[in-house]
Amino acid sequence: MGDYVQNRVLLIEDDDELRTLLARYLSGQGFTVREAANGQDGLSLAEDHLCDVVVLDIMLPDINGLEVLRQLRARTHLPVVLLTARGDETDRIVGFEVGADDYIPKPCNPRELVARLQALLRRVNWDQKVERAEARQVGDLTIEADRRRVLLQGVPLELTATEYEVLQVLLAHAGSVVRKNDLMQWALGRRLASHDRTLDMHISNLRRKLGDDRQYRIETVRGLGYSYRVAV
Structure with a gap:
């Protein structure tokens, strides 16, 4: 991933099967993964400042993912990749307006997610060089x-x-x-x-x-x- 790229991912996803799948794949690609099954837990983990990028599902059981994104943007500049329903243009548009950096439609290809995260983290951490x-x-x-x-x-x-x-x-x-x-x-x-x-x-x-x-x-x-x- 490069000497200047951090690799700590906060994965906020309520689908246990998908979250486990993505977490295992990301871990196998050299990422350190923290998991949250709802928005409130995700916000709490983000406040610990122990992650470099957030992967955020829009559909969450307690707090809508877009509201989680709004609160993240009020507290931090962490880059955020949204997981959105395929073909749902409205959520993507609102997500970018709120402050998302990128999105990937569900069901997502883990390899594509890794590529998106690597590209985003390289850009974010370039200032270390x-x-x-x-x-x-x-x-x-x-x-x-x-x-x-x-x-x-x-x-x-x-x-x-x-x-x-x-x-x-x-x-x-x-x-x-x-x-x-x-x-x-x-x-x-x-x-x-x-x-x-x-x-x-x-x-x-x-x-x-x-x-x-x-x-x-x-x-x-x-x-x-x-x-x-x-x-x-």
Whole structure:
């Protein structure tokens, strides 16, 4: 998994059979797994700060998974991968709006889940390889790479790990068009699949957090991708 990648997973899933299956598979792939069968236990375990990423089922017996996600986002910046019902677009959209980093439909392929987690953790932990450096300025944005933080006119933005990565790619190519396929590969670590709106949802969230209602900063270039235009 790499010298700079942590591998502690908190798995919040009420289906005992599926949770056991995923936990065993993840453990066999080098992950340390903590398990919770409901949302309240999952929140309690997350507060212990003994995990690096959360795998969260939306359908839980006590607290809806989206509410668990809201509470996680109020308490922590831990990256979260949602387990969603296949074809349930509404849950995925709301999940991204609340602050999910990625999703995988159920029934999920354990190998795909491992690949998603590895890609996400590599991005999140990349700052461990970055020496402390001077903050970089792009228009009215300040990028503190060693802290994985972006400030808008001096005010920190509350970005998820994946939103941060998407924005970094766009800023690195400010003024130029970044093709959707490239942005997906560079920022999320996987290829863009047909009917996958993950990237679109992250762009939508970034626009909202940047106050970019008119799409001035992040321009959609129809048929190609996105371009970040530096604010003046």
